[in-house]
Amino acid sequence: MFEIGLIINPVAGIGGRVGLKGSDGAAVKKEAFARGAVCESNRRTGDALEVLLPWREQIRFLTVKGEMGAETVARLGFSCEVIHEYTGESTPEDTVTAARRLQDRGVDLLLFAGGDGTARNVFDAIGDEFPVLGIPAGTKIHSGVYAVTPQAAGGVVARLLDNKAVGLMAASVMDIDEDAFRQGIVKARRYGEMLVPDIEELVQAVKSGGGDVDAAALTDIAEFVAESVAQGGTWLIGSGSTCAEVMNVLGLENTLLGVDVLVDGAVAKADAAEQDLLAAIDQSETPVRAVVTVIGGQGHIFGRGNQQFSPAVLKRLGKENIWVIATPGKLRALAGRPLLVDTGDVGLDRSLAGSVQVVVGYERFALYRVGLPGNMPDEHPDG
Secondary structure, X not given: OEEEEEEEOOOOOOOOOOXXXXXXXXXXXXXXXXXXXXXXXXXXXXXXXXXXXXXXXXXXXXXXXXHHEHHHHHHOOOEEEEEEOOOOOOXXXXXXXXXXXXXXXXXXXXXXXXXXXXXXXXXXXXXXXXXXXXXXXXXXOOOOOEEOOHHHHHHXXXXXXXXXXXXXXXXXXXXXXXXXXXXXOOOEEEEEEEEEEOOXXXXXXXXXXXXXXXXXXXXXXXXXXXXXXXXXXXXXXXXXXXXXXXXXXXXXXXXXXXXXXXXOOEEEEOOOOHHHHHHHHHHOOOOOEEEEEOOOOOOEEEOOOOOOOOHHHHHHHOHHHEEEEOOHHHHHHXXXXXXXXXXXXXXXXXXXXXXXXXXXXXXXXXXXXXXXXXXXXXXXXXO
16 A cells, blocks of 8 residues: 555635735634635645545555545545544644654655645654655745645656656745735745655746846836736736736836736725625626736746635636736746646636747737646556
């Protein structure tokens, strides 16, 4: 039997769609639920494990009781042993305790679902000498220890089950100050490294900053997009410094790490949540357009820090109304890797895949591929 350790942070990512930019701390969790947040990490873990159903008889999960793992494993019919129990709500200490027990049991691989905070907890428990892989479920996922999508995490395990050679590499564990993050300030810190499978197309890179951004190209992009925005209509301006430059050219206050709704060239809603975006789309008499940029080094355009662009929002927008902007340098830094989407809706991700025109200057475009990672194995064990 292939033994897999599994730890799920059940509240990971609850702050994303409701505009809270994280889920660390009891007060933030309470506010997120008050705004109507829904826990997604168990569903996303299920998406990863469903890839492994053809190998179900070959896998045994060692996990935590209830919503920290056992419920999802049991629902899918995998063999399961509970190695840690807790009372009341789960805590980061439960993650640390479970990770240490899984390391002591010598599982073949430790899977954990969450964001950067969860990765820190696992790192605190087991350090840098035990193989792990994160299932992306958080709002902040700067660390390089996560698969690019939940399905990709399942694909990594499937390769191991197919007896294919998979190397290991050291990847950085990052986290940021959430309080500063909510003020539009990114204070990222590298906490250490963990060992993850070395499969470039399935495991994401550490998010890179924009220090080497081509300033002239950035200005050209912003001026081109700003001219279109100034002509009127409803626009949803995404997060990141490239989108922030559009707002700067327009002379508008910007939510650097959120989504702003513009109507006829003015800010109608700053730091909007999912429901605000849906309302803006419903109230507009003309097609609504969204402007988003590329996460440096990783290539994601949806699913990393902009969960306000939920599947419901993107379906109402339509692919044709999504503007992707990025400097040529940012695209070159991907070294041929595709742009990525991880919306939580596999069907939607597939519909967004294909070629997209990226605005790379003033009236300049690059045709670039939005890809689906090779997240499904080539062969099943039954041939």
